[in-house]
Amino acid sequence: MPVPILTHTSISHPRDVPTSVRPVTMTARDLQAAEFLRAHDHPWGQVTFALEGVLRVTANNSSWIVPPLRAIWIAPHVVHEVTVLETARLRPLCVLAERAPFAGTECKVLEVSSLLRELIVALARLDRRLAPAREPLLAELILDELARSATRPIRVPLPEDKRLKMLCASLIDEPGSPQTLGHWAQQVGASERTLARLFERELGLTFGQWRQQVRLAHAAPLIARGLPLAQVAEQLGYASQSAFSAMFKKTFGTTPSAFFAEGG
Structure with a gap:
């Protein structure tokens, strides 16, 4: 059975590209085990996170296994690919490059605090038409919490x-x-x-x-x-x-x- 291959456009749409007005955006997507997001990059940063399931992220000649309590920060323009190891509720954050919470191109394993997780859930559930003023508030809180996140030395060089x-x-x-x-x-x-x-x-x-x-x-x-x-x-x-x-x-x-x- 062939492995399903997705392009990065499969989980990102023009309306969800971050801007100065909307510095943090998201496209929620549920993916099945063995689905594969081929190598790609984009001009914004990304926090790869799944509410449930397990991912493998490969970038910068390294590999990381990402369970629900962790996330991976991927800097703008860094080529990366994602393999779904267990059926995942993917909730990636797209972060405007100018608002990146970390300097440099190094990927980082982040602890996902209870507050950060709830902020991500809130952003995923947000209806911008009903509460347009809520999105920028959530974005600023998310950026602040990301910058405070503890990092972990979990990395497998390739x-x-x-x-x-x-x-x-x-x-x-x-x-x-x-x-x-x-x-x-x-x-x-x-x-x-x-x-x-x-x-x-x-x-x-x-x-x-x-x-x-x-x-x-x-x-x-x-x-x-x-x-x-x-x-x-x-x-x-x-x-x-x-x-x-x-x-x-x-x-x-x-x-x-x-x-x-x-x-x-």
């Missing part, structure tokens, strides 16, 4: 080398795979030493470190939907729940339960 791309794509699709670098060397037609050198050169990480990043990124949607930590650890290839929790705390400075409680 390679350029075609052999490494094949390996990394397989692990992103199956993060719990226990296969060694030697196994992958045989699969992609390169020596283990060559792959190890490529990981260090292109991604700045060892194979083991990069795989941990992938696993921790995939942990987010599993924990967000309430899966017990023991099952999360098992699905992601950890020997035990304690091993998973220890790695999580080493990376983020807090336990998985506390990490997601803060986001909620």
Whole structure:
């Protein structure tokens, strides 16, 4: 069955392009699992957020897994693509470039506070014809809350080398795979030493470190939907729940339960 591919115009219309009068706009859209928004960019910034479901966002040679408690800030003119991993109620915010809450072109993982979530819901439900004065008020509150949002270091760097791309794509699709670098060397037609050198050169990480990043990124949607930590650890290839929790705390400075409680 072919994967449904959407263009960026599928979720954006001229009336929803942000302007100085309307600095924050939105086009709500519900998307099915496996739908794919092909690589594109636009002159405004975007906060990619889903009320429900899980997304994978790829931009700037990096990949992020986005559960409902998180969002991704994508700066103006940054090429990005979105894959729907689980049926999603997509509520993207389009932000006028001049009002961008963050400087530079780096993508950022944002904690979605309870207030920000309710503001997004309110904007999605707004009927501009009935309450035209309400939209600019919501926009200003959203911009203020975005600028105050905490950011999280959840990022999976992606390679350029075609052999490494094949390996990394397989692990992103199956993060719990226990296969060694030697196994992958045989699969992609390169020596283990060559792959190890490529990981260090292109991604700045060892194979083991990069795989941990992938696993921790995939942990987010599993924990967000309430899966017990023991099952999360098992699905992601950890020997035990304690091993998973220890790695999580080493990376983020807090336990998985506390990490997601803060986001909620």
